[in-house]
Amino acid sequence: MRKLINQKEHFIKDMLDGLKFHDQKISIIEDSIVVRKVKKESGVAIVSGGGSGHEPAHAGYVADGMLDAAVCGEVFTSPTPDKILAAIKAVDNGDGVLLVVKNYAGDVLNFDMAKELAEAEGHNVATVIVRDDIAIDNAEQRRGVAGTVLVHKYAGYLSGHGSNLQQIVEKVENMMESLHSIGMAVHPCLVPTTGEFGFDLEEDEMEIGIGIHGEKGIYREKSETVDKIAGRLLSELLPHNDDNDIILMINGMGGTPDSELLIVTKYVMEALEEKGKTVHKLLVGNYMTALDMQGFSLTIVSHNDELLKSLNAPTESTHY
Amino acid sequence: MRKLINQKEHFIKDMLDGLKFHDQKISIIEDSIVVRKVKKESGVAIVSGGGSGHEPAHAGYVADGMLDAAVCGEVFTSPTPDKILAAIKAVDNGDGVLLVVKNYAGDVLNFDMAKELAEAEGHNVATVIVRDDIAIDNAEQRRGVAGTVLVHKYAGYLSGHGSNLQQIVEKVENMMESLHSIGMAVHPCLVPTTGEFGFDLEEDEMEIGIGIHGEKGIYREKSETVDKIAGRLLSELLPHNDDNDIILMINGMGGTPDSELLIVTKYVMEALEEKGKTVHKLLVGNYMTALDMQGFSLTIVSHNDELLKSLNAPTESTHY
Numbered sequence: 001m002r003k004l005i006n007q008k009e010h011f012i013k014d015m016l017d018g019l020k021f022h023d024q025k026i027s028i029i030e031d032s033i034v035v036r037k038v039k040k041e042s043g044v045a046i047v048s049g050g051g052s053g054h055e056p057a058h059a060g061y062v063a064d065g066m067l068d069a070a071v072c073g074e075v076f077t078s079p080t081p082d083k084i085l086a087a088i089k090a091v092d093n094g095d096g097v098l099l100v101v102k103n104y105a106g107d108v109l110n111f112d113m114a115k116e117l118a119e120a121e122g123h124n125v126a127t128v129i130v131r132d133d134i135a136i137d138n139a140e141q142r143r144g145v146a147g148t149v150l151v152h153k154y155a156g157y158l159s160g161h162g163s164n165l166q167q168i169v170e171k172v173e174n175m176m177e178s179l180h181s182i183g184m185a186v187h188p189c190l191v192p193t194t195g196e197f198g199f200d201l202e203e204d205e206m207e208i209g210i211g212i213h214g215e216k217g218i219y220r221e222k223s224e225t226v227d228k229i230a231g232r233l234l235s236e237l238l239p240h241n242d243d244n245d246i247i248l249m250i251n252g253m254g255g256t257p258d259s260e261l262l263i264v265t266k267y268v269m270e271a272l273e274e275k276g277k278t279v280h281k282l283l284v285g286n287y288m289t290a291l292d293m294q295g296f297s298l299t300i301v302s303h304n305d306e307l308l309k310s311l312n313a314p315t316e317s318t319h320y
Numbered sequence: 321m322r323k324l325i326n327q328k329e330h331f332i333k334d335m336l337d338g339l340k341f342h343d344q345k346i347s348i349i350e351d352s353i354v355v356r357k358v359k360k361e362s363g364v365a366i367v368s369g370g371g372s373g374h375e376p377a378h379a380g381y382v383a384d385g386m387l388d389a390a391v392c393g394e395v396f397t398s399p400t401p402d403k404i405l406a407a408i409k410a411v412d413n414g415d416g417v418l419l420v421v422k423n424y425a426g427d428v429l430n431f432d433m434a435k436e437l438a439e440a441e442g443h444n445v446a447t448v449i450v451r452d453d454i455a456i457d458n459a460e461q462r463r464g465v466a467g468t469v470l471v472h473k474y475a476g477y478l479s480g481h482g483s484n485l486q487q488i489v490e491k492v493e494n495m496m497e498s499l500h501s502i503g504m505a506v507h508p509c510l511v512p513t514t515g516e517f518g519f520d521l522e523e524d525e526m527e528i529g530i531g532i533h534g535e536k537g538i539y540r541e542k543s544e545t546v547d548k549i550a551g552r553l554l555s556e557l558l559p560h561n562d563d564n565d566i567i568l569m570i571n572g573m574g575g576t577p578d579s580e581l582l583i584v585t586k587y588v589m590e591a592l593e594e595k596g597k598t599v600h601k602l603l604v605g606n607y608m609t610a611l612d613m614q615g616f617s618l619t620i621v622s623h624n625d626e627l628l629k630s631l632n633a634p635t636e637s638t639h640y
Binding site: 053229 | 321322323324325326327331334335336337338339341342372373375376380506507512523524526543545546547549574575576577578579580581582583584585586587589602604606609611612614615616
């Protein structure tokens with residue numbers, strides 16, 4: 001199999017052992033939970049997590065200014081409630097814990113169960129559920145995708161600047177009302193634990209509206225040039241947000257080369273300029289991936305001064 | 321073709337237009353030369369470049385603390401002497417220009433021709449040629465690969481800290497004596513300008529000693545687990561450097577997911593620790609790629625205080 005792995009059973013442990021060499025400010029507990037080596041003494045602790053395979057999400061964002069812990073499930077599989085509980089207990093300093101959860105049935109269920117267990121032990125825990133993927137019509141069923149990284153950064157900033165748990169929940173919920181994403185792929189990911197491609201896609205096809213595990217999208221059709229793809233994605237995304245002042249993330253799916261992400265950037269930015277939009281901050285890179293999938297997603301959120309300040313604030317994460 | 325491009329004839333221009341949106345501190349001249357928007361008033365100007373397809377190299381390193389200009393040829397094709405000359409003229413502030421050239425026949429020839437033309441116009445120009453790839457036995461014929469990025473950073477630092485052209489050449493030549501790299505691939509790159517894979521590799525094969533365009537390596541054999549691959553690469557690399565105090569770069573080839581690069585990191589670092597080596601700085605990421613090739617390279621250079629300080633010094637490049 002064309003994968004750089006040792007034993008597939010040790011995929012997560014091996015990856016986190018590697019991360020520990022790369023980032024000397026983190027520790028690993030219970031083989032699957034990434035925490036800061038120096039626990040925050042005060043302020044709401046921010047915890048996220050989910051299935052692995054989306055690196056650098058979420059483990060790469062455990063750093064001053066962003067997350068306090070990331071709970072890493074197996075590849076594309078939710079972490080179990082006991083691990084999430086262990087993470088909550090490890091990071092709570094008495095100021096409460098915010099769980100940032102992507103909207104997948106398993107994640108929501110397991111984080112919810114861990115929250116109940118933690119509350120029974122006296123922890124103050126709140127949850128925000130990210131549902132930014134507009135490929136799903138029903139707003140309640142929308143998946144959490146790349147926009148989650150902006151939630152990490154915003155929540156981490158608010159925590160570091162004196163907001164309490166209730167205030168962070170309110171501000172993040174408010175921010176998420178204008179947070180929308182859509183993704184596309186030209187090549188599926190090869191899943192290391194199964195040795196199979198995550199889905200099938202012909203050489204000359206693309207899928208628009210795809211999720212970060214390769215879940216079904218809105219259209220599958222013949223590949224197009226990037227200007228047309230950019231136009232198509234924006235025509236799906238912009239009806240959800242009519243603000244002219246926005247923040248934009250162009251996220252690579254893991255196997256997309258830099259050169260192509262930059263070509264995407266050109267055509268997306270030109271199309272937005274034509275529509276009279278002002279992009280107050282542009283993020284381009286691999287933020288929330290699907291292993292080695294080739295493709296990208298666009299995330300748009302309405303601009304406001306505090307959100308912009310939070311996204312520009314320093315963090316020790318080398319992946320943001 | 322499963323590529324996110326518009327017209328292949330505009331690949332470089334489109335990519336650089338995108339970079340300009342992403343990095344507001346650069347300008348593009350003659351559609352293919354990246355320079356800082358604000359020219360450095362004093363200090364040796366550092367210029368690099370070569371064929372495109374290795375992003376973020378070199379355009380992503382044009383920033384305070386690293387390069388003053390990057391000359392971008394077509395995909396895997398040397399830039400022409402007139403473009404290199406234009407770059408030299410754009411950045412020379414009177415303190416001279418250092419050309420950092422990877423050892424490929426076309427690059428060496430064209431940078432040399434540009435140097436002669438620039439000298440005829442009164443510019444003070446010197447060249448260092450990077451030959452870090454030990455896959456080639458003959459030291460003179462060795463290719464320049466990922467180690468080039470460390471040369472950019474070191475030279476940029478020296479320039480910013482008062483070294484003149486002659487001093488930078490001497491220090492960089494001295495550093496390059498212990499700078500060695502070796503790469504491997506499990507999947508070839510798809511070249512956007514031809515629509516063809518750069519080379520052939522069966523599903524269950526890997527090639528060790530491969531170059532950043534997919535040039536032939538030392539071995540092609542059945543894929544192995546990462547611990548064995550790490551051991552193999554180090555057994556090629558370490559005979560060239562018996563220092564116990566080293567700096568290590570683990571470089572992704574463009575399409576390698578983060579998770580796999582981290583698994584590589586674990587096994588390489590553990591093997592080095594077993595051999596009694598101390599890694600004073602570890603860099604992990606996509607620094608010098610081959611489009612969407614999947615694989616990695618290892619670069620080792622001997623540690624010294626000034627080199628370490630230079631590699632840890634701030635830069636405005638978001639890719640270092």
